[in-house]
Amino acid sequence: MRPLIRLQRAWALVSVLSAAATVAGAAVLVPGPAQAASTLGAQAAASGRYFGTAVAAGKLGNSTYSTILDREFNMITPENEMKWDTTEPSRGSFNFGPADQIVSHAVAHGQRMRGHTLVWHSQLPGWVSSIGDANTLRSVMDNHITSEMTHFKGKIYAWDVVNEAFADGSTQHRSSVFQNVLGNGFIEEAFRTARAADSSAKLCYNDYNIENWSDAKTQGVYAMVKDFKSRGVPIDCVGFQSHFGSGGPPSSFPTTLSNFAALGVDVQLTELDIAQAPTTGYSNTVKACVNVSRCAGITVWGIRDSDSWRSGDNPLLFDGNGNKKSAYDAVLSALGGGVPYGDGGSTTPTPTPTPTPGDGGCSVTYTVSSQWSGGFGANVNVTNLGDPVSSWTLTWSFGAGQQVTQAWNVAVTQSGADVTAKSVSYNGSLGTGGSTSFGFNGSQNGSNPVPANFTLNGTACSAG
Numbered sequence: 001m002r003p004l005i006r007l008q009r010a011w012a013l014v015s016v017l018s019a020a021a022t023v024a025g026a027a028v029l030v031p032g033p034a035q036a037a038s039t040l041g042a043q044a045a046a047s048g049r050y051f052g053t054a055v056a057a058g059k060l061g062n063s064t065y066s067t068i069l070d071r072e073f074n075m076i077t078p079e080n081e082m083k084w085d086t087t088e089p090s091r092g093s094f095n096f097g098p099a100d101q102i103v104s105h106a107v108a109h110g111q112r113m114r115g116h117t118l119v120w121h122s123q124l125p126g127w128v129s130s131i132g133d134a135n136t137l138r139s140v141m142d143n144h145i146t147s148e149m150t151h152f153k154g155k156i157y158a159w160d161v162v163n164e165a166f167a168d169g170s171t172q173h174r175s176s177v178f179q180n181v182l183g184n185g186f187i188e189e190a191f192r193t194a195r196a197a198d199s200s201a202k203l204c205y206n207d208y209n210i211e212n213w214s215d216a217k218t219q220g221v222y223a224m225v226k227d228f229k230s231r232g233v234p235i236d237c238v239g240f241q242s243h244f245g246s247g248g249p250p251s252s253f254p255t256t257l258s259n260f261a262a263l264g265v266d267v268q269l270t271e272l273d274i275a276q277a278p279t280t281g282y283s284n285t286v287k288a289c290v291n292v293s294r295c296a297g298i299t300v301w302g303i304r305d306s307d308s309w310r311s312g313d314n315p316l317l318f319d320g321n322g323n324k325k326s327a328y329d330a331v332l333s334a335l336g337g338g339v340p341y342g343d344g345g346s347t348t349p350t351p352t353p354t355p356t357p358g359d360g361g362c363s364v365t366y367t368v369s370s371q372w373s374g375g376f377g378a379n380v381n382v383t384n385l386g387d388p389v390s391s392w393t394l395t396w397s398f399g400a401g402q403q404v405t406q407a408w409n410v411a412v413t414q415s416g417a418d419v420t421a422k423s424v425s426y427n428g429s430l431g432t433g434g435s436t437s438f439g440f441n442g443s444q445n446g447s448n449p450v451p452a453n454f455t456l457n458g459t460a461c462s463a464g
């Protein structure tokens with residue numbers, strides 16, 4: 001029997017469950033509320049999200065830094081090491097060494113990676129900015145994207161394909177060598193090239209000052225994403241950098257995130273920091289994400305205040321000595337709320353038949369909501385087609401060595417391929433035709449078939 005893995009989003013429920021599990025003598029990986037001792041990464045994972053940080057390769061040898069990194073964060077963005085001036089300092093000559101160091105660290109510590117960034121007007125070597133011929137620049141840009149994405153293929157969860165292409169205070173693109181030589185189409189070209197290079201990485205557009213819904217820049221980016229989606233240009237996510245002043249996010253930030261998500265893209269907070277790290281500002285920012293199901297996760301732009309690009313503002317969650325600040329507690333607590341992450345799923349739900357009490361059985365929709373190298377997230381919706389029940393046990397077997405690693409709204413045990421998922425205190429009661437959902441993260445080895453052999457309280461279900 002594998003150890004019991006339980007993760008709950010509500011502390012009160014955790015308390016009840018922990019007490020129950022203690023009575024049963026089971027191993028419980030969830031801290032009690034008195035400790036509130038989860039980490040940022042674990043707390044985000046409880047709703048299917050990640051919590052990341054920017055990392056500098058040169059700091060990995062600092063033990064205070066790497067101890068916090070590996071304890072708290074399950075997503076890493078290289079702060080500078082994947083940028084063009086480092087990766088292709090002269091034409092066709094690539095240097096992935098510093099970024100490889102970070103990727104190796106992430107692999108060794110089970111962290112995922114965001115790739116930052118492929119096409120950006122800044123930190124761009126002079127040999128690129130001086131190209132004046134469109135054919136040359138197009139081939140240089142495409143080759144850069146393809147070479148870098150191919151090098152890191154299978155190791156990157158999401159790429160910032162294009163960074164900061166819009167002008168401040170405007171709905172239009174900013175001036176850059178890409179814009180000036182290739183015209184408006186360069187962003188589309190970059191995304192199409194990126195999809196061809198690595199079809200499994202999520203492709204993001206990333207920018208700052210697009211958090212306030214009524215800002216012209218926000219509207220410009222929104223119109224671009226809407227246009228891309230309507231024409232089938234491959235874009236999967238929008239990164240909101242979220243570099244805020246001491247007032248925190250604009251009050252319309254939740255609206256902005258849901259409006260973008262409604263276009264059919266994930267939203268991510270990619271470079272969060274807030275001047276003076278106010279608890280309310282941090283809490284409001286995290287809540288804006290976790291209240292939107294398509295908000296996949298949050299990355300802060302550095303670990304300690306001393307690591308920040310704006311260190312004079314003390315904008316991060318740990319002080320210069322690596323101590324947690326009050327903003328840390330605010331973030332941890334806000335991560336416990338909201339709705340589970342879900343990207344709409346990769347399968348079409350099957351309509352549920354109208355049940356009659358006594359018919360028996362159940363219907364299950366199992367959706368792989370996201371997948372990355374070695375891992376995946378899934379949502380399961382179960383409908384009771386039999387008599388009303390006050391608690392339920394759903395079982396299935398994995399077909400390719402998958403293993404549940406973290407689950408929410410359910411208590412999961414796994415023995416070999418066989419998974420047993422039991423209702424928790426607040427979702428056990430299912431009337432005839434009643435449905436409930438739960439989610440989990442798991443590991444997989446490349447093949448991740450959807451299981452088909454579900455049973456509910458011992459009766460076979462039909463898979464949706």
Ligand code: 9MR
Binds near residue numbers: 079080122123
């Ligand atoms: O934090 C990065 C800093 O170390 C670099 O000197 C700077 C160079 O432009 O880039 C910083 O990161 C930026 C990120 O790549 C894009 N969005 C704004 C970030 C802060 O400037």
